[in-house]
Amino acid sequence: xxxxxxxxDRESSSPMxxxxxTYIKTEIMSGQISFGTKLPSKRKLADFLKxxxxxxxxxxxxxxxxxxxxxxxxKGYFVLASEDLEYVQRVNxxxxxxxxxxxxxxxxxxxxxxxxxxxxxxxxxxxARNIIGPxxxxxxxxxxxxxxxxxxxxxxxxxxxxxxxxxSPNEIIVGAGIExxxxxxxxxxxxxxxxxxxxxxxxxxxxxxxxxPNKVFPLEVDNEGVKVDELGNSPVDLVYVTPSHHFPxxxxxxxxxxxxxxxxxxxxxxxxxIEDDYDSEFRYSGKSIPSLQSMDxxxxxxxxxxxxxxxxxxxxxxxxxxxxxxxxxxxxxxSFFQCTVSRIDQHILANFMKDGDFERHLNRxxxxxxxxxxxxxxxxxxxxxxxxxxSDLSGFHVVVEVKNGWTEDMLVQQAKxxxxxxxxxxxxxxxxxxxxxxxxxxxxxxxxEEELEKAIRTLLTSWGI
Amino acid sequence: xxxxxxxxDRESSSPMxxxxxTYIKTEIMSGQISFGTKLPSKRKLADFLKxxxxxxxxxxxxxxxxxxxxxxxxKGYFVLASEDLEYVQRVNxxxxxxxxxxxxxxxxxxxxxxxxxxxxxxxxxxxARNIIGPxxxxxxxxxxxxxxxxxxxxxxxxxxxxxxxxxSPNEIIVGAGIExxxxxxxxxxxxxxxxxxxxxxxxxxxxxxxxxPNKVFPLEVDNEGVKVDELGNSPVDLVYVTPSHHFPxxxxxxxxxxxxxxxxxxxxxxxxxIEDDYDSEFRYSGKSIPSLQSMDxxxxxxxxxxxxxxxxxxxxxxxxxxxxxxxxxxxxxxSFFQCTVSRIDQHILANFMKDGDFERHLNRxxxxxxxxxxxxxxxxxxxxxxxxxxSDLSGFHVVVEVKNGWTEDMLVQQAKxxxxxxxxxxxxxxxxxxxxxxxxxxxxxxxxEEELEKAIRTLLTSWGI
Numbered sequence: 001x002x003x004x005x006x007x008x009d010r011e012s013s014s015p016m017x018x019x020x021x022t023y024i025k026t027e028i029m030s031g032q033i034s035f036g037t038k039l040p041s042k043r044k045l046a047d048f049l050k051x052x053x054x055x056x057x058x059x060x061x062x063x064x065x066x067x068x069x070x071x072x073x074x075k076g077y078f079v080l081a082s083e084d085l086e087y088v089q090r091v092n093x094x095x096x097x098x099x100x101x102x103x104x105x106x107x108x109x110x111x112x113x114x115x116x117x118x119x120x121x122x123x124x125x126x127x128a129r130n131i132i133g134p135x136x137x138x139x140x141x142x143x144x145x146x147x148x149x150x151x152x153x154x155x156x157x158x159x160x161x162x163x164x165x166x167x168s169p170n171e172i173i174v175g176a177g178i179e180x181x182x183x184x185x186x187x188x189x190x191x192x193x194x195x196x197x198x199x200x201x202x203x204x205x206x207x208x209x210x211x212x213p214n215k216v217f218p219l220e221v222d223n224e225g226v227k228v229d230e231l232g233n234s235p236v237d238l239v240y241v242t243p244s245h246h247f248p249x250x251x252x253x254x255x256x257x258x259x260x261x262x263x264x265x266x267x268x269x270x271x272x273x274i275e276d277d278y279d280s281e282f283r284y285s286g287k288s289i290p291s292l293q294s295m296d297x298x299x300x301x302x303x304x305x306x307x308x309x310x311x312x313x314x315x316x317x318x319x320x321x322x323x324x325x326x327x328x329x330x331x332x333x334x335s336f337f338q339c340t341v342s343r344i345d346q347h348i349l350a351n352f353m354k355d356g357d358f359e360r361h362l363n364r365x366x367x368x369x370x371x372x373x374x375x376x377x378x379x380x381x382x383x384x385x386x387x388x389x390x391s392d393l394s395g396f397h398v399v400v401e402v403k404n405g406w407t408e409d410m411l412v413q414q415a416k417x418x419x420x421x422x423x424x425x426x427x428x429x430x431x432x433x434x435x436x437x438x439x440x441x442x443x444x445x446x447x448x449e450e451e452l453e454k455a456i457r458t459l460l461t462s463w464g465i
Numbered sequence: 466x467x468x469x470x471x472x473x474d475r476e477s478s479s480p481m482x483x484x485x486x487t488y489i490k491t492e493i494m495s496g497q498i499s500f501g502t503k504l505p506s507k508r509k510l511a512d513f514l515k516x517x518x519x520x521x522x523x524x525x526x527x528x529x530x531x532x533x534x535x536x537x538x539x540k541g542y543f544v545l546a547s548e549d550l551e552y553v554q555r556v557n558x559x560x561x562x563x564x565x566x567x568x569x570x571x572x573x574x575x576x577x578x579x580x581x582x583x584x585x586x587x588x589x590x591x592x593a594r595n596i597i598g599p600x601x602x603x604x605x606x607x608x609x610x611x612x613x614x615x616x617x618x619x620x621x622x623x624x625x626x627x628x629x630x631x632x633s634p635n636e637i638i639v640g641a642g643i644e645x646x647x648x649x650x651x652x653x654x655x656x657x658x659x660x661x662x663x664x665x666x667x668x669x670x671x672x673x674x675x676x677x678p679n680k681v682f683p684l685e686v687d688n689e690g691v692k693v694d695e696l697g698n699s700p701v702d703l704v705y706v707t708p709s710h711h712f713p714x715x716x717x718x719x720x721x722x723x724x725x726x727x728x729x730x731x732x733x734x735x736x737x738x739i740e741d742d743y744d745s746e747f748r749y750s751g752k753s754i755p756s757l758q759s760m761d762x763x764x765x766x767x768x769x770x771x772x773x774x775x776x777x778x779x780x781x782x783x784x785x786x787x788x789x790x791x792x793x794x795x796x797x798x799x800s801f802f803q804c805t806v807s808r809i810d811q812h813i814l815a816n817f818m819k820d821g822d823f824e825r826h827l828n829r830x831x832x833x834x835x836x837x838x839x840x841x842x843x844x845x846x847x848x849x850x851x852x853x854x855x856s857d858l859s860g861f862h863v864v865v866e867v868k869n870g871w872t873e874d875m876l877v878q879q880a881k882x883x884x885x886x887x888x889x890x891x892x893x894x895x896x897x898x899x900x901x902x903x904x905x906x907x908x909x910x911x912x913x914e915e916e917l918e919k920a921i922r923t924l925l926t927s928w929g930i
Binding site: 017018021058061062065066067068080112113114116117119121124125128129132133134137138139140141142143176177179180183187191203204207208211212213224225252253254255256257258285286287289290312313314315316317333334336337338339340341342343344345446 | 482483486493523526527530531532533545577578579581582584586589590593594597598599602603604605606607608641642644645648652656668669672673676677678689690717718719720721722723750751752754755777778779780781782798799801802803804805806807808809810911
């Protein structure tokens with residue numbers, strides 16, 4: 001019994017059985033009690049330690065559960081064999097990290113920042129309050145794999161009215177961001193598919209693709225959009241395009257190229273077009289450009305959309321519309337994926353759309369962003385010999401070619417010195433040497449309207465303009 | 466001008482410019498106006514149609530934007546070349562789908578269903594109300610890629626106290642489900658890594674892996690957990706295990722095997738153990754089993770956890786703890802991935818944890834599920850000759866071997882006839898022929914406590930027991 005002469009602390013906050021368990025475990029792990037040793041019977045040890053038999057039993061059972069000890073019926077408890085390991089009882093709990101030193105940024109011209117000051121918090125909170133309640137307790141359980149039907153219905157209605165997209169809720173998959181949906185597509189379409197991506201383009205897409213075994217071909221872009229003719233002689237099966245509003249140039253893919261692209265895809269069974277319709281809500285003149293999906297009659301267009309720009313970047317709700325044959329394949333092969341968006345959030349958004357709050361918010365924001373664009377152009381206009389706007393006038397940013405003899409790096413760096421953050425065009429190109437002309441992607445949407453002039457003038461000053 | 470003798474409807478709800486634009490576009494697409502044709506000047510067409518010049522200009526600009534027409538300075542507007550396409554103006558809007566006919570299920574014994582009736586809706590709603598407000602407007606913008614720091618801090622504290630996991634918030638990545646985090650791991654660890662998975666085990670894991678180029682090896686499981694000795698002679702680099710509570714058997718990986726497993730991983734630089742610590746909150750006797758991560762001193766254990774069971778399955782918040790070297794690699798290679806969970810939800814959860822609501826909820830649910838387990842055992846006990854419980858007594862389900870001579874299929878089918886849903890063990894095995902003994906995974910957590918007896922008795926009756 002000597003081997004178990006442990007000191008139990010009756011005043012400790014840790015229960016007696018736990019102290020006993022910890023003691024025996026440590027003895028076993030340190031080799032003090034060796035393999036095969038029979039532990040004292042519960043009654044004897046309880047007497048010896050002046051504790052209840054129940055305490056000893058609980059400690060022994062825990063040792064059994066963890067596999068240190070084996071209980072043999074009518075014989076007792078025996079220590080099991082164990083390989084050596086330098087067991088470490090690490091002691092330091094979480095170190096409070098010194099709060100990270102943040103760079104001072106007065107204004108961030110990030111092309112995907114939105115103006116948060118007009119978000120209808122009261123309406124959103126009202127819908128949240130209505131959804132989060134015991135009458136909706138079934139919403140806590142796992143929902144439909146494609147996303148909640150009520151939300152898919154609202155999305156289908158919206159897409160039909162706003163983008164000419166024809167789909168039923170059954171062809172929609174809701175996901176936590178375009179990146180997640182793209183990854184599901186990559187799995188669905190197989191690793192031997194070759195992707196063509198716009199270059200420059202939305203850089204995250206090519207970075208994701210490069211992490212998969214699929215081959216990726218950059219496709220050149222000119223003032224009619226992506227050069228579709230290059231596809232004919234390439235091994236590309238899948239094209240990732242932004243036809244309504246190329247990122248970052250804002251170019252609209254010309255009608256001729258749209259038709260060529262659709263015809264190219266129609267040429268072989270395994271060809272598809274992935275249409276990323278980001279920012280399409282924010283055209284400020286004329287009618288919005290119809291989606292490519294709305295022109296497709298051969299089920300060749302996979303349509304991607306998101307609420308990041310039109311609502312909240314941090315809410316992480318995006319969706320894709322699959323042509324029927326692909327949707328069937330998805331159901332067969334990938335239906336084990338659960339929907340990646342909280343059901344509660346899906347219902348809040350569905351009600352927000354159903355009540356017209358989404359449409360009202362969009363209409364309001366469109367006017368605000370339009371004013372910001374006009375303001376930006378007005379401020380830049382007098383410098384048109386040094387600052388040439390090389391992008392289409394829509395969305396959340398303009399691309400400015402800066403002709404003061406500086407490189408993109410210098411422009412970004414000097415802005416930073418003035419506590420401003422701007423983004424070089426080369427950040428969005430696969431070939432980092434892209435372009436001989438220094439171009440800056442200037443997001444105007446996230447800067448408060450009344451400070452836009454000050455922000456841009458500070459930027460120009462930092463560039464010596 | 467004859468070519469543009471379109472009928473504009475002044476009473477229509479569609480604006481004049483849009484009618485004109487649609488008319489010209491249709492004429493171009495149908496070939497009525499051919500490539501190279503010069504369109505009438507704005508002034509002439511405006512006079513002819515009795516509309517303002519502004520209307521014509523807006524229509525022309527839209528055609529230019531979409532690439533049907535080109536504006537040549539001082540010359541006018543010309544129709545651009547376009548390949549042929551059978552353009553379809555699809556007309557059917559969304560068909561209202563007939564509401565899907567649902568199978569009648571009175572009770573669902575799904576092993577991952579929770580009891581939703583005790584969820585603290587009021588507290589959750591209170592935290593939601595506090596977070597969703599204009600004072601938090603910056604939460605609308607994209608947040609930290611690993612997840613919100615405040616939430617990672619709460620998770621690190623919780624893991625240290627409840628699971629002995631040592632980590633700083635900097636080593637945690639928050640994601641919309643274990644599946645999403647596993648996919649990021651697969652990309653991080655490369656496609657040539659070979660995975661070993663428990664068989665039977667959590668089937669979604671192997672199904673995800675099978676969609677990647679990585680090779681997957683099934684690892685046998687016995688009453689000490691996964692057979693670690695098999696690893697030595699295998700090409701496996703990464704092992705996906707559930708050491709605290711094997712799915713579905715509930716077995717605790719024995720101390721000896723834990724140490725062997727850690728030593729195996731320590732043997733080569735590219736070996737890692739992925740510890741899925743699902744359900745670990747729900748042990749009903751003794752102390753909880755310490756995590757494998759807490760025994761690891763060589764930075765070989767990747768720890769995965771989720772709030773699906775402990776809180777809400779549909780909220781989609783999970784997390785992983787990476788060893789420091791892997792975390793550094795993640796930051797270098799995969800930092801373009803944005804966090805997949807809504808920031809608002811992350812802050813609601815962080816406050817819920819900070820205020821102790823999470824701990825109180827866990828303690829309460831542990832008691833409830835324990836009572837349900839005891840009730841289940843009590844009801845099954847008299848039939849122990851036909852119904853053998855072959856799983857550990859913890860978590861949300863038991864595995865029952867049914868010795869009435871029926872196959873798993875028959876057991877599932879007969880239960881279904883009685884409006885009950887149960888799950889065959891073979892659904893969780895890679896080899897569908899797995900096991901010669903018919904076993905049923907019986908989740909008791911999702912069935913209301915007061916109806917548990919009725920539900921189980923109905924099940925036994927359906928099986929002729």
